[in-house]
Amino acid sequence: MDQLTVETLDRPAGDDEVRALLPGLGPDRVLLGGGTFLFSVPQPHVRGMVDLTATRWPPLTVADDGLTVAATATLAELADLDPAAHPHWPALPLLAACCEALVGSRKIWHVATVGGNICLALPAGPMIALAAALDGVAVIWDPAGRERREPVADLVVGAQRTTLAPGELLRSVHLPAAALRGRTALRKASLSPLGRSAVLLAGRRDDDGGFTLAVTAALPRPAVLRRPGLPDADGLAADLDALAHTHGGWFDDPHGTPEWRHAMTRHLAEEIRTELR
């Protein structure tokens, strides 16, 4: 929809131009990723937008130490990465699977960005589940020209809340090679076949037997369970039950009751545990 209060829309083309604009950011001057959220609800407080899509940051960078995903990479670009081209990274099918978990259509994939999905910090954001399950680390620029790193699972601190300070920018997410070598499984619960996630769980099993489970959508913020080996069913269930106390309670919105989300988390986590056995 039109944002009729917006008077300026900057399209910085290079890193220096981007950095120069960061100090001017604030509640009324915001970063624009794909725009699939910012243009979907009224933003009457916004006077200016800084569009990051002209930066031409390489969307996906493959290196020995892992995969770096630019914040401006679109979901379509992520989903198009061919797992067959990187057989040493069995986790790669999780990328497209998480894109499939987006409530937005395939047309949204062409525009929506990985960084935008993470910074929006919706409980159901599938790029958060992806990064949380694969030990993704956010690379963040601050307005003073410095860079900091923070696990994505910690970056998101609540429903539509992150640790990003005014003027900070999510530049990229690094998915380390160690995590990409794991086997993964994804499960989703929703009130309709392709609806918004009420529960989105991404699990990973490493070569050393380590077990990681990212619990998203069911809680206001992501939770990551890490165990040195495969937990038993009762132990996993007990650990999941405890998340309600540590992560703000089972989420409540029109996409599912808290009780159901809790039960589906247990049910689907057990499916993942079994699949990754």
Next chain:
Amino acid sequence: MTRVDGTPLPDAPRPGQCLRTYLRDHGHHAVKKGCDAGDCGACTVLVDGVPVHSCLYPAVRAADAEVTTAAGLPDDVGRRFADAAGFQCGFCTPGMVTTASAFADRLADPAARPRTLQGNLCRCTGYRAVADALDGRVTTGVPGSGPALGTPAAAPASARIVRGAEPYTLDGPVPDDLAHLVVVRSPHAHARIVRIDTAAASAVPGVLAVLTHENTPATLFSTARHENRLDDPDDTRVLDDVVRFHGQRVAAVVGIDLAAAEAGARAVVVEYAPRDPVLDPETAREAPAIHGDKGPESRILDPARNVVAALHDGVGDVAAGVAAARAAGGAVVTGTWHTGRVAPTSLETHASRAWVDGAGRLVVRTSTQVPFLVRDELARLLDRPRDSVRVFSARVGGGFGSKQELLTEDLTALAALATGRPVQWELTRTESLTATPTRHPMRVSVTAAAGPDGALTALAIDVLSDAGAYGNHSPGVMFHGCHESMALYRCPNKRVDAEAVYTTTPPSGAFRGYGLGQVQFAIESALDDLARELGIDPFDLRRQTVVRPGEEFVASHDPTEHPDDLRFGSDGLPQCLDLAQAAVTRDGDPVPDGPSWRVGQGMAVAMIATIPPRGHRSRASVTVEPDGSFRVRVGTAEFGNGTATVHAQIAATTLAAPLDRVAVTGADTDAVALDTGAFGSTGTVVAGTAVARAAEALARELREKAAARLGAAPEECRLGPSGVVAPDGSTVGLVELAGARGEGSHDGSPRSVAFNVHAVRVAVDTATGEVRILRSVHAADAGVVVNPQQCRGQVEGGVAQGIGTALYEEVRLDSSGRVTTRVLRDYHLPQYADVPRTEVFFADTVDALGPYGAKSMSESPYNPVAPALANAIRDAVGVRPYRLPMTRDRVWALLH
């Protein structure tokens, strides 16, 4: 420079402008606004070949791009949608066609379609016809000779709709000085307005006027529109000094553009004195009066108790009937059912544009099902002579009842009169979801008793209907809801206790089925329980108990004291029961793997009067045009109901003309003398009868005129494609008869009944609550089917909407009365993925009352779907669902 369909756009976009408005501002109206939030796909375009939702796409980004709309695509995909009747209202269609073009490879695989079309919502079709279009099936067409009636003729607008060239309410030329209106809405569910300060708003550059309760008429009216305006309570003001729901209109700001109007709206200062909200209909009758200031002239039954309308009546003795069933070794069942608040959600939101023409007449172009009734009430509100107001509609982008309301036209008209400029108001999707009328939520308790043979001995319902903040359609919905649902069954002892009560929640209004679906959800569920208790198949229980020709229709009144005009024009119900029962057990999807799935089967029956009671009028004319073609003029609107096709088929058949020689003009108060409107499924039976009679009158006149010239007797002459033919073969061409005219009318009485039976087989995952529909069949008694493809589409669309109501859709409120489902991501309309194929069967009957033996068939297919699904879920899992929607979390909760 952006190029659109090969043509460069001359001006740069604004910084915060999305691509959709940039395109529409430059006249590219093939791009529609359905949700403005990336959920519906009506605005889909290709940017350098890549499909995107143009409402989300910053226009600046398309600066050097080649943009393609439905108007710029090759014809092949669009033609497939036209050939397969792949649309009804057609508002979503240009976006659907554009998406189908871009994803042609992916969509060739049926398994990929649900995900690929996730971002394209169609509220009308139920998607089967869309699938046919993708498959390249041709399901429309008229044989070269023979009557057009009974053929699957394509909608006359098809070729334009698929290219986005058919104008809807806000399409077409835009006046240079068009002003825009934005409404300030209440942040309280219940409050008195202490003060409105409009000074700052008026000072915003570009603001032309600010309307409040202080400078608009205080005349009480109802947004509901009926033939008899006294049917609905006068309890509403254009702008009130009391707000009774969160989101109620408080002020309207008119600006030279939307930006000015929005800025002005933000600057309006309103001071409220909050009052206690009344959110629970169960306690509303003991709560403070919401309309305590209204007198008898408002026609509210009991304002002090918040009761809009009530019905307490019965025949026989229910207690005696219950006792008799018990004594005979039969069964007695009771239960209480709840239905949800459902949003009609036509893809085109409510919108209107009003102006004063050169002759001083007020003209309103609006998205309405009832242009004549809107005109009449506008004249009353504005205290103007009726003929000083003209109301018309272009093609309307869906309605489902929601446009049998006066929701925007009062403000655009007042604003046009205040500013002297044309003024437009287009509701946002959030306004539509939060502040336009919904289906009435109802609580329905049922007692049903039967002897061992299944013959009913008692049937009683206790209904509480939530009117919301304004009475609106509540009396009509309550009376209608408790009528055919009860009258369907033969039973000596019946009782109806029903009340509709005010609450300070968004108003309820007209919605497909008009109350019947809510009550039938309860009754059909109770009868399923009864059949189960008696060990009788539910189809057989219906065969045993449904009303038969020759019997009276008794809902709750003694028919000798309250005779009505309802008749058995034809009786297809036994056929429908047989067809559905035979079909539901065959074919269908396999049961999913896994130990937690359970399978069940369910059915439900619905009856509906083919015309609303208390009068429904239509006038039509048919003329011979100078080129020898025919023009039908009729008042009713085309909003996806298909009446433009049906009326052309009726006229062509009566006049023995090829279908392409008949054009239909509708929905304009200047076109004919009167028309009650396109609601109550009357487009075929009332307006269609008027068209048939007009065509018959014209045929008589043509024969008489020609006979005089041919020297033959009129009754010897017959009409043919080339003109009127005498027995000797000599002919008077139609061009020579140009100017001939016939008129016809229908006043909506007597009325017939139509029947629907829905049956489903489902699998339920007891671990998650997921319900999968394995088999869905629907049998309908529509009398003679005028257009089998369109009628099938109406049934499928009704079934799809029924599935939405049954499994997914609910407008939710928080504890303060604010709607929390404010966008389509949170209010789930059925997508391609959610709607199974439904096999549709038609009973073979000829109605004695409808035109050419036809009956109505657009609301009623919706009604039996939810109870059929509930009964199937009950059959599968052994626990009955009592509340709609039966979402996965609720079904899971039933079992845990």
